[in-house]
Amino acid sequence: MPVVSYKGISRSEVRMDGVSLTTKAAVIGPDEGWGENAMRVFRIAPGGNTPSHQHDWEHVNHVISGKGTLTIGDETFELSEKDFAFVPPNTMHQFRNPNDEDFEFICIVPKRGA
Amino acid sequence: MPVVSYKGISRSEVRMDGVSLTTKAAVIGPDEGWGENAMRVFRIAPGGNTPSHQHDWEHVNHVISGKGTLTIGDETFELSEKDFAFVPPNTMHQFRNPNDEDFEFICIVPKRGA
Numbered sequence: 001m002p003v004v005s006y007k008g009i010s011r012s013e014v015r016m017d018g019v020s021l022t023t024k025a026a027v028i029g030p031d032e033g034w035g036e037n038a039m040r041v042f043r044i045a046p047g048g049n050t051p052s053h054q055h056d057w058e059h060v061n062h063v064i065s066g067k068g069t070l071t072i073g074d075e076t077f078e079l080s081e082k083d084f085a086f087v088p089p090n091t092m093h094q095f096r097n098p099n100d101e102d103f104e105f106i107c108i109v110p111k112r113g114a
Numbered sequence: 115m116p117v118v119s120y121k122g123i124s125r126s127e128v129r130m131d132g133v134s135l136t137t138k139a140a141v142i143g144p145d146e147g148w149g150e151n152a153m154r155v156f157r158i159a160p161g162g163n164t165p166s167h168q169h170d171w172e173h174v175n176h177v178i179s180g181k182g183t184l185t186i187g188d189e190t191f192e193l194s195e196k197d198f199a200f201v202p203p204n205t206m207h208q209f210r211n212p213n214d215e216d217f218e219f220i221c222i223v224p225k226r227g228a
Binding site: 005028039060063077082083086088106 | 117172201
């Protein structure tokens, strides 16, 4: 099925050291025919965050709704609805939601990072 | 700069046989460090469409705002805000906006298709 309805995506809690109040849904990846990459949707509830960590692959992001922050190295950026971001490989990074509504964004990774 | 503000993206008219009322903005690609792919934003005004064509690379899509249709082969799908789509390589496809508001979506391609 080439179309994935946003309303139908299946979210599961992210269980990982340093994660708080975050769910993840896989939307398009190798199973849909995108051989080398995976598009996922993360939703961070108010007060939540992803871990501060690094790995040898990049993230390509787009904010679906809400707003939050993205720390890359020692810089912190504000992300608002519809903004885009690129997190380089091998760089410490963390998404946080210090606001009072959900912060939801696309995160694309190569398949080895999915 | 790892963050690209949606408000600041630079759009240009798509000039190509079979295109109508469509702009394109490059947001994240090889210049930003994403070596193998490019994320672009297309905006089709009411009544507009992309060409009905095919090529040997895929499209990965996400609807930023509005709604429209995506024809893949001989099937036409309705796309609404926040939905996702995958257009396989070597398959005829066309996006159309038969509605009264802009239809805007992300389109990711490998760099040879950018």
